[in-house]
Amino acid sequence: MSSAARPVLVVAEKLDAAADMVVDQLNQRDVPVMRFDAASFPQHVTLSAEHGHTGPGWGGVIEDEFRTARLEDIRAVYYRRPGRPQIVDTVPEPFRTWAQNQADCALLNVLAALPVRWINNPHLDRIAAHKPQQLVAATRAGLRVPRSLITNDPEAAREFAKRLDGPMISKPVLGGRLPTREGRSLMVATHKVDAADFDDTIGLTAHYFQEDIPKAYEVRLVVVDGNLFAAKLTGTSDKARTDWRTDYEHIDYDTTTVPDHVATAVRRFMASYGIVFGSMDFAVTPDDDWVFFENNPAGTWAWVENHSGLPIAAAHADYLQGANE
Structure with missing residues (x-):
């Protein structure tokens, strides 16, 4: 297959503005694209991957009702926040969760094994998302970072505040949103904190404190x-x-x-x-x-x-x- 005909695989949520913009750019360049959400697998996306018949890599087909791509022809993968595979409701628990994990692992790891360009390979992406490690990597790279503390000890938090002797903020260690009773989602934002308000509730979970940078x-x-x-x-x-x-x-x-x-x-x-x-x-x-x-x-x-x-x-x-x- 000519390089011009090799498709880019876009794995993203159906409603994702960034993915839309990238697909539009690729379409303008006449680069073929197959886009799907991992949440459509295995109900609406079919994967047939075989190893050992065409060399060291996986070969086969991934397809939905609109497009088909051969794994060995894929030139690159844009992997951006897809949903998790969905199993039909007729499968009872605990087998539904087991089946979902099987589907998730199979799709993710077959694609991740493709020797192509990635934005970003999900295995590397997962490691790169860890905030505590990011501060270490940033410091080693030569970037300035805020003085930071992760603790569930109220006294350690008070001592950190004394050493800073200045404004402090608190932020989540792990991003994401909280579901509310009204069915909406709540973002836990970065917020200013006062050490005078610290109490034993700090011991209920890990807290992430930083100096407040002007x-x-x-x-x-x-x-x-x-x-x-x-x-x-x-x-x-x-x-x-x-x-x-x-x-x-x-x-x-x-x-x-x-x-x-x-x-x-x-x-x-x-x-x-x-x-x-x-x-x-x-x-x-x-x-x-x-x-x-x-x-x-x-x-x-x-x-x-x-x-x-x-x-x-x-x-x-x-x-x-x-x-x-």
Whole structure:
């Protein structure tokens, strides 16, 4: 098969603006695409993978009602927050959970074994998402990070506050949303804390405390194959300055240039995980010092391109297409 006819596999939720934008870029380049959500497997997606008949890799077919792709022809995979496989309701428990785990493992690991370009390979993505390890990797790469404490000991939290002798924030160790009784979801945001309020409830679970970095503005830095796209976010309310995700209406959007030493450290950080995409959060202090908070290896970026015009989707398509080879 000619390289032009080799498809890109896009595995993402059905409603995902970033995936839509990448597919549109690939369509403009006449690169064939097969897109599906892992939640459609095994009810609406069929996988037949065989090993040992065409060399060292897996061969076979993945198909749905619209498209078919041969595994050995796939040129790249864009794997972005797909759902988990869904098993029909007629399968009773505990067999339904067992079947879901089987389907999840089979699809994920067959695809992950393909020797192709990935954004990002899910096994590497999972490791790269761990926030405590990110601070170590960022420090080794040469980035400044906030002083931080993870503890379930109230006294340790008080001692940390004394050593900081300044404002503190608390944030989740693990991202995600909480379901509410009303059936909605609640985001646990970064929030300011006062050590005078610390009590024994800190012992109920792990808490993540950090020094509160003074901000001239913040940066959502999107990295695609070494290309850096920096959106400048200036909060115009107390809520937006503490956690801009809580008050989108009070953010001024712009772009900015990444200092050379930060760019070098960011690329070193990405290489340490073996990933090509990341959505990073930085604070820039009034002294123009860049401070790394965290990296989401499957973070959102469609809104960054929409507000800034930065060509992030095109950079994805360049990499997946192999335009630079």
